[in-house]
Amino acid sequence: MNNCRRCGVRVDESLGNCPLCGAFVSEETSQSIYDYPQIDFKTRRQLFFKISMFITVFTVALVCAINLVVNHTISWSLHVIFGFALLWLAVGRSIKKRFNVRKHLTWDFSAVIALLFYINIWTSKLANPWAFTLGAPIVVLTWATVLEILMFAHKGGRNNYQIALTKLFVLSAICIGISFIWLKTCDWGWIVCAARGFVDILALSFFAKESYFSELKKRLHL
DSSP states (O other): EEEETTTOHHHEOOBOHHHHHOBBBBBBHHHHOOOOOOOHHHHHHHHHHHHHHHHHHHHHOOOHHHHHHHHHSTTTTTHHHHHHHHHHHHHHHHSSOOOHHHHHHHHHHHHHHHHHHHHHHHHHHHOHHHHIIIIIHHHHHHHHHHHHHHHHHHOOOHHHHHHHHHHHHHHHHHHHHHHHTTTSSOHHHHHHHHHHHHHHHHHHHSSSSSHHHHHHHHHOOO
């Protein structure tokens, strides 16, 4: 006779389970029955990604089919397609695999800029490109501010934030050139972004000269 490991009652050795609570009598029995591989976090994440992708594709196909049957076009279903695309741009990569806060910010702010341009296209057909001249510069300035805060908050990995700020400065400079070519004028929003980025570069060159230029040479393969 043995004592049940869960409730403590006396159990015959010939029994596999306790007649009172149903617990296994011996360790060998429980291990033999529950000897299955555990599903790790990565596997669950991949499974959730596949299910989410299936739901997305099925919903988009259903919406397009309804739009074609009813209106013989895919006019309003484009909004649904863009909504799902924006959602996957913002959180899709985080569903599939882990990555750090800086990369999260990159995809999230990129999604916000894409949303602004989409609204601008459907409202004014870019006759008044406010998404480029006002919306995107505000997003970039906010993006740079968040990166600066995180750079000071994180003791490790500051080089990645420094390079990210440098990329935003280069993006602002490129957008100034685009404004000259497209709008035939120098847009003040991107000038502010470029000036802000230039101040960041100067500060990094002065206060973190060795680490910043070392990381910059590594990224440029110099």
